[in-house]
Structures are given as structure tokens and as C-alpha cells.
Amino acid sequence: MDAHNWSMAVAGLRNAKHVVVFSGAGMSAESGIPTFRDADGFWQRFPPEKFATWNGLWRTALTDPHSVADFVLNVVDPIARAEVNPGHRAVAALERRAKTTVVTQNVDGLHQMAGSTDVLEIHGCLLEVIDRLTAQVVQRIDRSQLTQIADALRKYAGRQSSLVSLVAEVRNHYPLDGLGRHRPNLVLFGDAMAEPAWTKACEVVVQCDLFISVGTSGEVYPAAMLPDQAAEAGATVITVDPQPSGNCPLQGTAGTVLPKLLHDAFGDDR
Ligand code: OAD
Secondary structure, eight states, X not given: OOHHHHHHHHXXXXXXXXXXXXXXXGGXXXXXXXXXXXXXXXXXXXOHHHHSSHHHHHHXXXXXXXXXXXXXXXXHHHHHHOOOOHHHHHHHHGGGTSEEEEEEOOOSOHHHHHTOSOXXXXXXXXXXXXXXXXXXXXXXXOHHHHHHHHHHHHHHHTSOOXXXXXXXXXXXXXXXXXXXXXXXXXXXXXXXXXXXXXXXXXXXXXXXXXXXXXXXXXXXXXXXXXXXXXXXTTOEEEEEESSOOSSSEEESOHHHHHHHHHHHHHSSOO
16 A cells, blocks of 8 residues: 555545545445456446347347346346445444545445445436336335345246246336336436436535545546546545556555545544
8 A cells, every 4th residue: 555645545534524435336346246347347247238228138138038137137136135344334434524425336225224324326226216207216125125036037047938027027026117117226328327316426526625436447437527526626536446546546445445544544433
């Protein structure tokens, strides 16, 4: 760890009045949820051209429903079973020290589970069902329902069944209407960002004095603009990632670096 960066980060945290924590998939890696672009990442197994847009998913489902069932299983199952990790807990503990807003690209709800109260989910949330036209949340589901969906998909994988039976299987556990009006609150490639989270995120990044980017490759726009916007507005920007990247890199995992940072800044907040 670069000692200069570390002392800058500790001082930045100690003096911060408003912190924005900007998290990506790496934040939840230690909770057992795979990232997208690491060597064993999600998009290595499921090519984005087939799985990362709603149209692509439907096209793939018509010809190969089992591959879509496998994709959905691999999205749902780790999230259904995930527990918060020390990184999520450190972010939640930060609220005792400074106004803290979490801007997350993750759809797993783990920041809230750890106790963070101000969380902007700019790519949506798997635990919400929305109306496709109005984007209003029509229902929230819980993790036990996600586990049931994962179990149903696992059963489906063992049979020779059609797309229709796959949709019926999922609808037994997930409150999608029969008319195609509802879908999970997930932002896929080419979709508009989740609102009002995105508008609020754009506002807070130019108001904060410390911006901590954690576990994101910064490859997906417009989210990837946020660190530069914060820096241009005068915030100190630090980056937590096992790969040395971004402004003031603190190299290491979220679950090790964030608790240590809080400890060194405030003494007791492990
Ligand atoms: P990526 O998979 O692109 O990047 C994950 C980052 O986390 C990399 O920089 C890893 O080095 C880092 N990382 C891995 N393990 C870590 C750990 N234990 N602690 C901290 N960092 C770790 O994921 P995102 O940047 O989140 O969007 O991807 C952005 C968006 O691309 C996602 O929200 C999703 C995806 O396609 C959409 O689907 C719209």
C-alpha cells in the first residue's frame, strides 16, 4: 500500500463532512457474488451480446431457453444466498462519522442489509419488480423468494422444456404479470438509468467532499463519469480495488481496506 495515498485517504476521511461511496461488483465479491470483468467474471461465461440486453435475452430464450435459465440462475442464486461482508459493514459504520451516501451499481441490496440508510441504486435492484412503461416499483420481493426461483430454475435445467414452461416456472415465484408489463428492476445495456436514483447521484457527487470508489472497473457509462465529476467539483477521490487504478489508489479488497481505513481514521470503527 502506498503510504502517501493511505495518509491522504485517512485525513480525507477524518475531515469529511459528506462522503459518497461509489460501489461496483468488487464490493460484493467477498460476499460470493462474481464480478463482471475479472478473469472468472460473469461476462466471460455469458457473452454480453446474448445476455446483457432485454432484446438479446428474449432472442436467446427463443432458440435456447436453457441457456437463459442458466444465466438467470447464475444471477439470482449468489444474490439470494449472499451475506454482507466487512466492506459493506464499514460503509454502514461510516454513517456514524459523516453524512454518507452510497451510489451503487450493484443490484444485490447488500448495502441496505448492512445498515446503510442512504443508498442510490443506479442500475436498479433485483428485489424490485417494476412496470416497464412507468418504471414504478409495483412489488418488492425478499431473498427467500429469490432462493425459490433459483431452486425452480435448477429443476428446469434438468428437463427438456420450452420457453413457455420456463416463464411459467419463474412466474410461480416471481410476481410478473401475464401481459409482459412487469420486469425486474434491472438496468441492462442500452437502458435508461434507474430513476430517481441517477438524478440524485449526479447531484450528490458534486456536493460531497470525499468520494470513495470501490470495486468498479469504470468501464460502464454513464456511471463511470462520476469519479471525474466529483474530482472536478473539488472532492478528494480515492479508489479501493485489488487492481491499482483510478485516483489515489488503495490497493486491496473492499473487505480488508475499508475496515482498516475506518480504524485508522477513527480508532474504533471495525
Ligand atoms: P466489473 O466486473 O467491471 O469490475 C469489478 C472491479 O472490482 C474490478 O476493478 C476488480 O478489480 C474489482 N474487485 C474484484 N474483487 C474485489 C474485491 N474483493 N474488493 C474490491 N474490488 C474488487 O464490475 P463493475 O465495475 O461493477 O452493468 O461493472 C459495472 C457494470 O457493468 C455493472 O453494474 C453491470 C455490468 O455490465 C449493467 O449491467 C448495466
